[in-house]
Amino acid sequence: MAKKTEKPKKKFDLSQISALLDKKKKEQAKNKSKATDTKKSNSTEKVRNSSSKAVDNSLPMSLSERDAFKQQVQRCWSPPTGGVKAEELIVRLKISLNLDGTVQGRPKVVGGGGLRDTFEKVATESAIRAVLLCQPYRLPIDKYERWKDTTLNFNPKDMF
Amino acid sequence: MRNMVGNLTNRYRRLVAGLILSFVVIVPARAELVIDITQGNIQPLPVAITDFFSETEAAGLVGQKIAEVIRADLERSGLFAPIEPRAFLQKPVDLQVTPVFSNWRKINAQGLSTGLVRALPDGRINVQFRLWDVFSEQYLTGIQYTSQPTNWRRTAHLIADQIYKRLTGEEGYFDTRIVYVSESGPQDRRIKRLAIMDQDGEKHQFLTDGSNLVLTPRFSPTQQEITYLSYFNNRPRVYLYNIDTGQQEVLGEFPGMTFAPRFSPSGNHVVMSMADNGNSDIYLMDLRTRSLKRLTKHPGIDTAPSFSPDGSQITFESDRGGRQQLYVMNANGSNAKRISFGRGNYGTPVWSPRGDMISFTKLSGGKFSIGVMRTDGSQERILTEGFHNEGPSWAPNGRVLIFFRQIRGDTSGRGDKVRLWSVDLTGYNEREVITPRDGSDPAWSPLIR
Numbered sequence: 001m002a003k004k005t006e007k008p009k010k011k012f013d014l015s016q017i018s019a020l021l022d023k024k025k026k027e028q029a030k031n032k033s034k035a036t037d038t039k040k041s042n043s044t045e046k047v048r049n050s051s052s053k054a055v056d057n058s059l060p061m062s063l064s065e066r067d068a069f070k071q072q073v074q075r076c077w078s079p080p081t082g083g084v085k086a087e088e089l090i091v092r093l094k095i096s097l098n099l100d101g102t103v104q105g106r107p108k109v110v111g112g113g114g115l116r117d118t119f120e121k122v123a124t125e126s127a128i129r130a131v132l133l134c135q136p137y138r139l140p141i142d143k144y145e146r147w148k149d150t151t152l153n154f155n156p157k158d159m160f
Numbered sequence: 161m162r163n164m165v166g167n168l169t170n171r172y173r174r175l176v177a178g179l180i181l182s183f184v185v186i187v188p189a190r191a192e193l194v195i196d197i198t199q200g201n202i203q204p205l206p207v208a209i210t211d212f213f214s215e216t217e218a219a220g221l222v223g224q225k226i227a228e229v230i231r232a233d234l235e236r237s238g239l240f241a242p243i244e245p246r247a248f249l250q251k252p253v254d255l256q257v258t259p260v261f262s263n264w265r266k267i268n269a270q271g272l273s274t275g276l277v278r279a280l281p282d283g284r285i286n287v288q289f290r291l292w293d294v295f296s297e298q299y300l301t302g303i304q305y306t307s308q309p310t311n312w313r314r315t316a317h318l319i320a321d322q323i324y325k326r327l328t329g330e331e332g333y334f335d336t337r338i339v340y341v342s343e344s345g346p347q348d349r350r351i352k353r354l355a356i357m358d359q360d361g362e363k364h365q366f367l368t369d370g371s372n373l374v375l376t377p378r379f380s381p382t383q384q385e386i387t388y389l390s391y392f393n394n395r396p397r398v399y400l401y402n403i404d405t406g407q408q409e410v411l412g413e414f415p416g417m418t419f420a421p422r423f424s425p426s427g428n429h430v431v432m433s434m435a436d437n438g439n440s441d442i443y444l445m446d447l448r449t450r451s452l453k454r455l456t457k458h459p460g461i462d463t464a465p466s467f468s469p470d471g472s473q474i475t476f477e478s479d480r481g482g483r484q485q486l487y488v489m490n491a492n493g494s495n496a497k498r499i500s501f502g503r504g505n506y507g508t509p510v511w512s513p514r515g516d517m518i519s520f521t522k523l524s525g526g527k528f529s530i531g532v533m534r535t536d537g538s539q540e541r542i543l544t545e546g547f548h549n550e551g552p553s554w555a556p557n558g559r560v561l562i563f564f565r566q567i568r569g570d571t572s573g574r575g576d577k578v579r580l581w582s583v584d585l586t587g588y589n590e591r592e593v594i595t596p597r598d599g600s601d602p603a604w605s606p607l608i609r
Binding site for chain 1: 197200203239270296326
């Protein structure tokens, strides 16, 4: 039995590869329709599946695209230095971007950090300033769904 | 066998079904993009400090001078890059309401200061200032001061401190003074006078006439009061001098003393080293009762003590381990521990006002350098190095140090001019503090308040 199943694998056939690719497409479509069915019955799934629909439309951001985005923000980030525990001032910002790479409204501060004391306030402001200063961001338009909502974690630990 | 095959087939079907099911369930939601920003581009913050507007010409001139002093203070700190006023697209007169932020974004200003000077009927001036975040289009802070017009320079330093604090999160240090030893004359007949100036070198004045040699002035951390050492009939005598009142008193004559006492954080005690039968140890003096308490009793030379800002510990230099090194002990003299372990000799330790570091002078490889280390001796960093750098003193915010530097004079190895320099904790922002003559032994005051 084992022999029988192994045999076809050894053969290299281009047409089979394309068939496999097609199959993957078919499977994706199947999953999509299944997900749509679930959507009707489950409100929690609704959000997840509407998002997975977006996955189908765009490829994930590649490592180099993410890195290019990162470089664009880093260029404008001048975090406060020299303060006691300056390296521990981590700021998390949620931003919404327009198709042209500009920032919609003001970045939102996420998490417990942010505005507890003067140092956190200044660190947060430096991160917000960086985000606003370096816009518009050059990002792949075909992947808009992927980057239109982005969270930026500003962590200066490696700088000091 | 058939049953087995049947079972296997069923199991296989269930497994496949399970896999498909789990594939459906674990289809990832379109995850929100998360980017980690781990490296910044540390640059001085571009700020626009506009002239303080006034409706009268005289007050308008004061408004211009105030803005100039603020720009100079911020620029010297190394953390700000004040923009040349000629680039401004909005005039001070138009800035008395909310600024047109797009005009300031065009010249890349990130912080914007606007203000107003009013001459009051009683002869005083009222100075109002506001600070804005240009990119967020937000009002950050504002304050107003009323004082005599002659006090404009201090008003400028106070505003610069407000800007510094609001944009860096740290206390400013511009409304401070520096006391130092002004030196003149040939090396064998050196005249040393006590002098005082603002931290930017302005408002310079001499406090002593030069008839007696003066050494190592030290500021009280709580008030505008200093101690200093002076040789009277060749005996070291310690004086207590109130800068505001000009009142001076002798604290005592102390044999073998080479550094003036340093104040405790409360300002009620001073800690000093004194020689008893040729052996130098650390003593604590209560300024109210003038009683002395011996803190160290060691055959080695213990000297140059300095309190931690919480008053619980003292750092000092000692050769008890064979070479001159830095130590930390409890304020009662117990539990002395060596903290410096690098090559060379370490001296003049000074505890940072914010408590996290100790600065020192280090002699190694024929060079004198100024450095800092954590209070447990870790993370030693040399901030500046050269022929002769010595005697660091902290700005009240613990971010900048002032020290004196002598440059090599000629090939014989003798030193030439002695000047005051400041350096910040990064070691990159090093500036000369201009004095009319040579200067040594600087001491930075607390904020004037």
